[in-house]
Amino acid sequence: MKKLTETIVIGNKSPPEHKAEAIIFLKKHLDENVTHDYASIEDPTELWQTLKERFDNQKEVNLPHALEEWKNLRFQDFQKVEEYNSAVLRIASLLKYCGNPVSEAEMMNKTYNTFHKQLHFLPEIYRKMGYTRFSELMVALMLAEKNNELLIKNHNSRPTGAKAFPEVNATAIENSERRTQFNRGRGRRFNNKRGKTYNPKWKGSNKWVRSEQVSKGKETQEDTTRRETRCYDVVRRTLVPHCRTPPHLCKLYQESTKAKLKK
Template sequence: MANIEKLQFPALEITGANYTAWITNMELHLDSEKILETIKEGNKSASHERSRAVIFLRKHLDENLTHDYARVKDPLDLWKALKERFDNQKKITLPHALDEWANLRFQDFEKVETYNSAILRIAAQLEYCGKPVTEAEMLEKTYQTFHKNHYVLQEQYRNRGYTRFSELAVALMIAEKNNELLIKNHNTRPTGTKAFPEVNATDVKNPERGNFSYRGRGRGRGHGRGRGHRFNRGNERSYNPRGRGSNTWNRSNRGKGNEAQENPTRKNENVCYRCGSKGHWSQVCRTPQHLCKLYQETIKGKAKEVNLNEHFEGTTSTYLESSDFMDDVDEATHQDN
């Protein structure tokens, strides 16, 4: 039957692969529950304490292991039985851990974090098997397994004189993050390129009805002071493309029912004579200079008119007046009579 209650830590596997971690977690939790004495030799724990310890031990065993030790009621007996069965993990783990340590190389890992986890795991296994690894050995293992193209870099780290592997690991992680940021910024925009300048144009169409005026800089020759526009209700409509003086739009006073329908196809669009674009004037034109130059060159040819006058040799042009034709008419009339 599967455990219904939530486990405090992973249960002991039937193969005993996690026995080392399991036994450490079990001792800590039994101590926190104040029943650690129940698994020690010669203890004089109360009956209810031993029962609590047995229940806690069984709850963190694999289901098949629970069936094997179903009749064991003393926590000390259960603890000894599990130790006799799975305490041989040291002999099984040691050859594998030694092989991993011998083949461990820093250059085989893409991330410093991955290498850090691997070397700490192997060091913990060797320490459990009675072959502890010192801080100096972990540092030397890292220095000697740098890539050959990074021999200058490993010498720089070696000359810093780190005494703990954790200090070297932090320095390598910081350098890795800075390198990733450098590559990211380089790939965002290749060398020799820059962002295009932003050009914004404002196009005001169909202004709201009402009486208002806009004045710019300078002194104009019209109503008000400076360049600007003036909108009034009236009949007239005048437009000054240079922006000097007063540009006035007047809408007529209309009576109810006598409104003249405006032609929807008739629109007033401002054309910039500098670049040829619509929607702004030359005073506020932001089009790049090279584009304006190309536009001015294209319109130069359109302003010239060419007429063809052919002249052929041997031909003469005679000047005739109306009287010359009248003589021929009088002569023809006389002959008819």
């Protein structure tokens, strides 16, 4: 790097290879908007002096604008403390670059003197806290801001004196989990490990049937007889209390029906 810095000194006697490296380095780091303005310059000393004449006056150009910003800066114009903190640090950095630095005391006094008039009592409170650095004051103001936001949020959540409503979603989820656990328990309780299943439609029955042994569409003579007997019993229990047929005819019908079943 030393050999490159020597090439931009007026009257230097650097070898051509060092000058070539220096001119390549300078043009590589130029902004693309001004690269074409200096494309014809091949001497690093000439390029450096030209750039210095053009851009070395930024301090004088930016100083009036920075001083105006600092003069009009007010804490009450910002809704968030963080926004005000960023603005102060940016302007202070610009003033320092322009040769007019701002002290910690000046930044804190700027804050104290630009509070809103309705909060006139707060500057005195913070002054008595004895802060010596601007960052300490900002931390205290940010903490107070967060606490105030939390206070307002809690106040607006429901009317004063009203009780908090239970969380409906949480209650529904809890009840759903309980029902799921209950149903799982019932499933384990009424499930047989040997492949047998219980048919809940057969109320009052404790019979267990192997599902693989039930054949659809096939019925033996014995099963048919049992089914007809059950149907006859159901018809008899249902119709007899409401039947108006003479008793002797009912008896003859029952005897004939039994005879047919025996055959």
